Amino acid sequence: MTGNDVRRKFLEYFEKHHHQIVRSSSLVPHDDPTLLFVNAGMVQFKRLFLGEEKRGYSRATTSQKCVRAGGKHNDLENVGYTARHHTFFEMLGNFSFGDYFKEKAVDFGWDLLTNGYGLPADKLWVSIFLDDDEAAEIWHRQIGVPEDRIVRFGEEDNFWAMGDTGPCGPCSEIHLDRGEAYGCGKPDCALGCECDRFLEIWNLVFMQFNRDASGEMTPLPKPSIDTGLGLERMVSILQDVPTNYDIDLIVPIIERAEALSGIGRNASHEAEVAMKVIADHSRAAAFLIGDGILPSNEGRGYVLRRIMRRAIRYGRNIGLTKPFLHETATVVFDVMKPEYPELAEAEAFITNVIQNEELRFSETIDYGLKLLNETLDEMKVRGETVVPGDVVFKLYDTYGFPVDIVQDVVRDQALGVDMDGFNVAMDRQREQSRQVSSFDEISDAFRTLTADGFKAEFRGYDGIEAESKVVLLVSDGTEVTEADTGAAVDVVAEVTPFYGESGGQVGDVGTIAGPQGKVDVTDTVKDPTGLIIHKGRVVEGALRTGDAITLSVDEDKRRATQLNHTATHILHAMLRKVLGDHVKQAGSLVAPDRLRFDFTHFSQVTPEELDRIEWLVNERIRENAPVTIDEMDAEDAFQSGATALFEEKYGDRVRVISLADFSKELCGGTHTDRTGNIGLFKIISESSVASGVRRLEAITGNAAVEQMQHTHHIVRDAARMLKDTPDSLLQKLEGVIAGQKSQEKEIERLKAKIVGLQADDTADTIQKVNGVSLLVKRVAVDTPGALRDLADRYRDKLKSGVIVLGSAVDSKVLLIAVVTKDLTDRFHAGNIVKSIAPVVGGGGGGRPDMAQAGGSKPENLDQALKKAEELLSGD
């Protein structure tokens, strides 16, 4: 049975038992800021379990993409060294939302394992929570598992909780005894042993309590089921192979690594580890990038970067010094194509991103090697043989140069590394970073409201005004019953026409009028549960909870925003048409005054392409296509080929926005009703955001017309100033610039000439003191540079001597002292200016042969020069 068969069989089994097959959600969790990546099957159903969300089914089954790296669950450092750790894996699961409970869950699990997958019932063990007698009863009486194969474990192993508070409950795990051959051989080897004999394969969570802040647990009215069966692990059992890395979903990746390196995975322990790391990380990288994450220096992108770099580093251990990860990732597409066709579609983009990262990392390594070698050279000069730990740490911490590569290099040169020192520095850094991190907390008031089942109704698709009632007022993060004039306030209403910021479209602005007061709404946001919060300030009277209110959206701004939003959809479609199907939306901002669109593309969009895109978008606008909006089931929408975005969350009912036959997108935003309303579309900039992602900014409607007029005025006025027509403006400007250049040159030449003339006029001022030529003179130049030039000329003339020049410019004084090289042992230019500069109220300094100074008392310049003469004569 292939891995893909195992997955299919699971989903089909539960579909047969009236479960909705739900597609895997993106690896990026949409509404959970505390979670870096989706790491379990239940994540996308969290709000269903909490009762905050309802969907059209009460039973579901999924094969969920999961990543465990970088967050609370971090298996990154284990991958390669164990049989079953992954950063990326798939979790099969069946879920009941207040439908069936323990009995059926146990029944399904056992039936599928024994009858479906054909596992021997007498090799299956079951663990349950200490006092969950109900579960024990079901397993023993209903299923017939002998009592000696039912084991009770404590809270650590068999009690599950979503967090410190919320739904929780006991769980029950099904284990498989693979026989002594897989065991550690110890006499006390039994279920729970760390070895590979007893494999935990399926975890059934019985969600039956709700735990409050005080720790008290109350029974849930509708208990639920959440189960998790690791696909890779299950496949390894059914294919009867020793590790997850021997299954047909992964072996092809390893085989590619073997082919590329020319080394077999069994060649050495090192090779074995490297192959596993490469196989796992290739999968993680392919899927993470496929879900829209790009390598970066923070957050999710940084975790992705670390995963890729870890793979590259291990690749070096088996001689893969050139970029290879994009090749092993290609195998991932082939293997996973049946279940994840969208991954294969993005192949070009994903491999490109990986290759870029490989090149970037090799730059990091090259630079680190350079720094390391410099350090080693210095050490050798000093006769040291151990690289200090803080040096290694600095290379790692600041330049990202991996420690194991330091060790390789150092070993080759028969030197040592102070790893203890490194670890001390590392621990210090950890300690330092572990200071409590405070992240934005959603006010408790909002949370309570949502938990009580309140749902604000959005009525802004059809109108911009609504009558409603104040449900909640929050000021300074705490709930209030009244907000007075001047107070900043967050308002929640029963119904609202205000669009809360989401999907790139900014929140509406407008006013809320109550019986005794008015609030200016400056922004509208949507919290993760969909609660619409109006943010504003009371500008008149006061607003109280329960007030009847009229909510009015600023019409002009909303309308402008709608034009930009519809234009964004047209732009998206035309980008794909002009640049290719690899173009995918990577971010979007739709504001009243402009739109910004980030998308995946490998190179700069040429000016010609930009023109063509702009032209096509405007053509679509002139077609005046109707904007049709359909609400439908998400599955139907996907089937119909509507474009969905990876960073967006979609419920089961979605809105599909269609523009004639050229655009069909899932979108919750507000749109204009015909493309012709947009009027005019103008691109105003094209830039890069990250490698592989470009950004376009554009304007529409009035803003676009104003922009055109503005630039037209500039050209017209410029032409008028140059007494020319706009068409020949550029030619004219070229001439003007050329003329200016030559004049500047002429000025330079003349200045030099003037300086030369001044320099010629010196005979009378050169004095001979003790055989040394001295020139002390007041001159008329206006910049330090000119003064230097002049001094240089004198020096060239004198061949040997000391020159001190001074010049008064406005309220400032410039001084310079030059000593020819042959005299620097007797005179120090720096000391000369230092001693005379105070006379003009300044200071100065410089090199022995040249020094400058300045001052703010021009009236004392002659006095200062006199002092210089005395100083030099007195030598």
Add this chain to the structure above:
RNA sequence: GGGGAUGUAGCUCAGUUGGGAGAGCGCGGCGUUCGCAACGCCGAGGUCGAGGGUUCGAGUCCCUUCAUCUCCA
């Protein structure tokens, strides 16, 4: 969220108590050559990331800010 580093010519970078903005490669012109490569000579190209401060004077010191890199959480 906390730390470290970098930002100077188209590119790679140098710039040492604060005192003439530089190198190599690339680019343009000329020369040598039948031609090319190579070489020689000449030349263009810089808001020293941005803003503020200290100073007579800031690429250099201080503060703020942006961008990039990097480690930790």
